[in-house]
Amino acid sequence: MNYENERRQIINAALEMKANRLISLAGGNVSMRTEDNKILVTPSAMAYETMQPEDICLADIEGNKLEGIYRPSSDLAALAYIYRQRPDINAIIHTHQPYATAVGFVTDYFEPCLVTQIDANRGGVHVAPFTVSSDIGMGILTVEHIGSSYAVILKGHGVIAVGPDMECCLTSAVYLEEASITYLMAKACGAQIEALSDEIVRQEMGDEKEWLEFIRGNRK
Numbered sequence: 001m002n003y004e005n006e007r008r009q010i011i012n013a014a015l016e017m018k019a020n021r022l023i024s025l026a027g028g029n030v031s032m033r034t035e036d037n038k039i040l041v042t043p044s045a046m047a048y049e050t051m052q053p054e055d056i057c058l059a060d061i062e063g064n065k066l067e068g069i070y071r072p073s074s075d076l077a078a079l080a081y082i083y084r085q086r087p088d089i090n091a092i093i094h095t096h097q098p099y100a101t102a103v104g105f106v107t108d109y110f111e112p113c114l115v116t117q118i119d120a121n122r123g124g125v126h127v128a129p130f131t132v133s134s135d136i137g138m139g140i141l142t143v144e145h146i147g148s149s150y151a152v153i154l155k156g157h158g159v160i161a162v163g164p165d166m167e168c169c170l171t172s173a174v175y176l177e178e179a180s181i182t183y184l185m186a187k188a189c190g191a192q193i194e195a196l197s198d199e200i201v202r203q204e205m206g207d208e209k210e211w212l213e214f215i216r217g218n219r220k
């Protein structure tokens, strides 16, 4: 089987996505760019708990299915668009995580205010306007609004978390949800959350390379 290591990374990330309550049932999707610029993506509507490496679909960078017995995620066209437009992105996790999605109804920009969010999302997280699901528009709006962050909230839908590798992408999705819970609870209690200065945010964020090394170190 080709890309065995990548296929296993996708399934592990999907199980973590489920364990961290970022998705219900078989929702969302997990994908990766291969070294030869193809896309590996989870099949549509398949339970992650029983998914096998050979079940993962292979597609070209235009989003055309190349291999796989099952139908690829219905969001493949949007995912392929993101991979084409952003060569620095090698992994994407799409979730319907409820707390971050709720933040999308509260603000158009989740300002950087919590250390886990600043570190894992690489700053604040923008909210992209609503678009219908399973449409390339989801990818276009992601590219338009994500900026240099490792995540964007899709209004009334969920989250697209990205990264140069799967571990960073998963960390971004999980910590965004944790930060969203804290943010919403504080807001619900009437807290006024003061904006941090750009300098403080930069200080907390530190060097991107160091963050990547830290995350990759955790994997060993």
Ligand SMILES: [Zn+2]
Binding pocket: 028, 094, 095, 096, 133, 157, 158
């Ligand atoms: Zn979705």
